[in-house]
Amino acid sequence: MLRWRVGARWYLFAIGYMAVLKLTVAFLHRVVAGSWPRFGHDLPGVIVAAIVISTPFQAGEEVGWRGYALPRLVSRFGVGRASLLLGVAWACWHLPQFFIPEADTYGQSFLVFTIQVTALSVAMAWLWVRTGGSLLLTMLMHAAVNNSKDIVPSVTLGARNVFGLHASLVAWLTVTLMWAWAAYFLLRMSLMELRRPAECQVRRVSA
Numbered sequence: 001m002l003r004w005r006v007g008a009r010w011y012l013f014a015i016g017y018m019a020v021l022k023l024t025v026a027f028l029h030r031v032v033a034g035s036w037p038r039f040g041h042d043l044p045g046v047i048v049a050a051i052v053i054s055t056p057f058q059a060g061e062e063v064g065w066r067g068y069a070l071p072r073l074v075s076r077f078g079v080g081r082a083s084l085l086l087g088v089a090w091a092c093w094h095l096p097q098f099f100i101p102e103a104d105t106y107g108q109s110f111l112v113f114t115i116q117v118t119a120l121s122v123a124m125a126w127l128w129v130r131t132g133g134s135l136l137l138t139m140l141m142h143a144a145v146n147n148s149k150d151i152v153p154s155v156t157l158g159a160r161n162v163f164g165l166h167a168s169l170v171a172w173l174t175v176t177l178m179w180a181w182a183a184y185f186l187l188r189m190s191l192m193e194l195r196r197p198a199e200c201q202v203r204r205v206s207a
Contacts, residue, residue, distance in 0.1 A: 002136065011140070013141070018149055022151045039152055039153075042151075047151075051147050055142075059142035061142075080186045083122045091113060091117040107158075119175070120145065126185040154171035155171075
């Protein structure tokens, strides 16, 4: 959690991954549907403040996901498969929120959410490997994702079918982009394991 001496590009990756992805989704929506999607109303300053506050608190679950579970899964399955397995477990952890009326996931497609979260798990595993297992950076990314995902909201208004596949165009475009990046990260991590397996165990990684 105190490993902060990593390259500046990894801070940019952690903070900007979801924001850049969502803005790209907005552009693709304009191209595909001929109209801009609905944008969120949070001001950039509010988003930044929320990231700073939630990194040590809300994102503290990273101690469990990337601090405890991922290293043990990597030692058994390799980093690529470990990130996929962890993504499914991570998504299931959130399942109760889909039945809480006050939650922003209420009534949304849990299956689409699982697909998204699994892709996100791969991206965070890539960050974890490249920063030598820095929980601080994965906590930062976790907080940034939570607070910037609604720059372009994916929710389907009035949705009630939790186990269906109905989702907004924004959600499906988000899934597509997230998995395009996830495929790239999985390929890179697979090649790293073949060439330099110690790097994916994050024992002696240089950022």
